[in-house]
Amino acid sequence: xxxxxxxxxxxxxxxxxxxxxxxxxxxxxxxxxxxxxxxxxxxxxxxxxxxxxxxxxxxxxxxxxxxxxxxxxxxxxxxxxxxxxxxxxxxxxxxxxxxxxxxxxxxxxxxxxxxxxxxxxxxxxxxxxxxxxxxxxxxxxxxxxxxxxxxxxxxxxxxxxxxxxxxxxxxxxxxxxxxxxxxxxxxxxxxxxxxxxxxxxxxxxxxxxxxxxxxxxxxxxxxxxxxxxxxxxxxxxxxxxxxxxxxxxxxxxxxxxxxxxxxxxxxxxxxxxxxxxxxxxxxxxxxxxxxxxxxxxxxxxxxxxxxx
Numbered sequence: 001x002x003x004x005x006x007x008x009x010x011x012x013x014x015x016x017x018x019x020x021x022x023x024x025x026x027x028x029x030x031x032x033x034x035x036x037x038x039x040x041x042x043x044x045x046x047x048x049x050x051x052x053x054x055x056x057x058x059x060x061x062x063x064x065x066x067x068x069x070x071x072x073x074x075x076x077x078x079x080x081x082x083x084x085x086x087x088x089x090x091x092x093x094x095x096x097x098x099x100x101x102x103x104x105x106x107x108x109x110x111x112x113x114x115x116x117x118x119x120x121x122x123x124x125x126x127x128x129x130x131x132x133x134x135x136x137x138x139x140x141x142x143x144x145x146x147x148x149x150x151x152x153x154x155x156x157x158x159x160x161x162x163x164x165x166x167x168x169x170x171x172x173x174x175x176x177x178x179x180x181x182x183x184x185x186x187x188x189x190x191x192x193x194x195x196x197x198x199x200x201x202x203x204x205x206x207x208x209x210x211x212x213x214x215x216x217x218x219x220x221x222x223x224x225x226x227x228x229x230x231x232x233x234x235x236x237x238x239x240x241x242x243x244x245x246x247x248x249x250x251x252x253x254x255x256x257x258x259x260x261x262x263x264x265x266x267x268x269x270x271x272x273x274x275x276x277x278x279x280x281x282x283x284x285x286x287x288x289x290x291x292x293x294x295x296x297x298x299x300x301x302x303x304x305x306x307x308x
Contacts, residue, residue: 003113003170004028007080009100010089011042011073014117017145018087020046023070024063025174030083032074039073046071049146056302081107085170087139089117094125101136102129113163115139120191123156123184133158138181139167140188147301152188154181193232203256206264212282228304 004027008019011033019031019042033039050067053059072079080086086104090096101114108114114136116126127136138154151171153164164180171178181188187195201215210218226235236244256262261269268274268281275281276290285293 002111003084003166005030005083005085007032007083007086007108008089009033009077009080009086009104010091011038011045012089013045014141014143014145015087015089016042016045017049017143018089018117018141019071020049020067021146021174021176024059024067027070029071030074030079031071032077032079034075036075039075043073049144052298052302053146056306058302058305077104078107080104080112081109083108083112085113085115085167087115087117092118092121094121097121097126098129101127105130105132111135113137113166115167117141120186120188122186123154123159127156134160135163137163137167138184138188140190142190144298144301147298147305149175149177150190151176151178152181152190153178154184154188156184199256199258199262202262202264203258206262 006022006027007030008015008022009032011019011031015031015033019029023029031039031042033042046068050059050064054061054064086108088097088100088104090100097116097118101116105114110132112135114127114130116123116136116138117140118126118138119140123136123138127133130136133156136156137159138152138156140152140154142148142150153167153171155164168178168180179189185192197219201219204210204215205212230238272278273280276285276293279286279290283289283293
């Protein structure tokens with residue numbers, strides 16, 4: 001693998017976490033943003049993440065210091081000039097991403113792999129002005145990126161297979177798991193599955209079948225308990241495809257096929273109840289409950305990391 005130095009554009013939660021996990025696994029990283037205040041935020045995010053990892057016994061002080069020494073914080077995209085991979089984590093607005101890649105392609109080597117951490121934008125549309133589209137690929141990390149193992153590699157129409165293979169090797173080298181999305185489709189793999197579940201969860205609550213709390217509990221202790229070990233196809237094989245066929249014959253017609261935003265979700269949006277960021281969503285996050293909920297989430301994630 002020829003990748004030794006990696007440029008990460010955008011020092012928010014995703015970019016900083018990505019830079020951190022790459023640097024902690026021996027890669028030299030240039031973390032870039034457009035203003036020093038954003039880089040300062042990125043540095044704080046990395047320090048916070050590392051403090052949490054040390055508290056969980058997953059990182060030593062020496063390892064944390066070595067990680068920081070491998071990260072260069074930069075305000076100049078020209079510092080990407082000798083990187084073998086660029087991972088873009090900037091704002092999810094297509095015109096801005098197109099402009100970014102048009103500029104960066106002129107800075108880096110012709111052999112540099114160009115990867116976008118978009119969570120849903122079209123890989124083909126994003127690379128419209130990239131001259132060599134064969135080296136352009138989607139590389140979707142999941143939040144928080146220093147914890148969640150999955151990385152989706154999304155092929156554009158012209159993406160070379162050797163680019164996919166090289167990133168698969170990199171993903172393995174940092175202890176994560178990759179999947180390859182063979183077509184440039186909205187939502188890739190993970191979000192298509194996630195939002196299918198979310199759509200049905202909303203329907204169950206809207207129809208008064210169960211409460212929000214019990215839907216979450218059913219997912220966590222039912223399917224959610226299985227899925228860290230076996231996926232949906234393995235589940236069906238082990239349960240019997242005849243059984244799953246019979247259930248599908250009567251259950252599929254009752255499941256939600258909503259094509260727009262479900263009313264329950266739109267009502268929350270219209271009321272400004274946006275979750276942790278506003279202090280209320282499906283749950284109450286006022287008076288510090290949001291910070292507590294996020295800390296509890298990360299604590300559970302760290303326990304899963306230890307098991308893995």
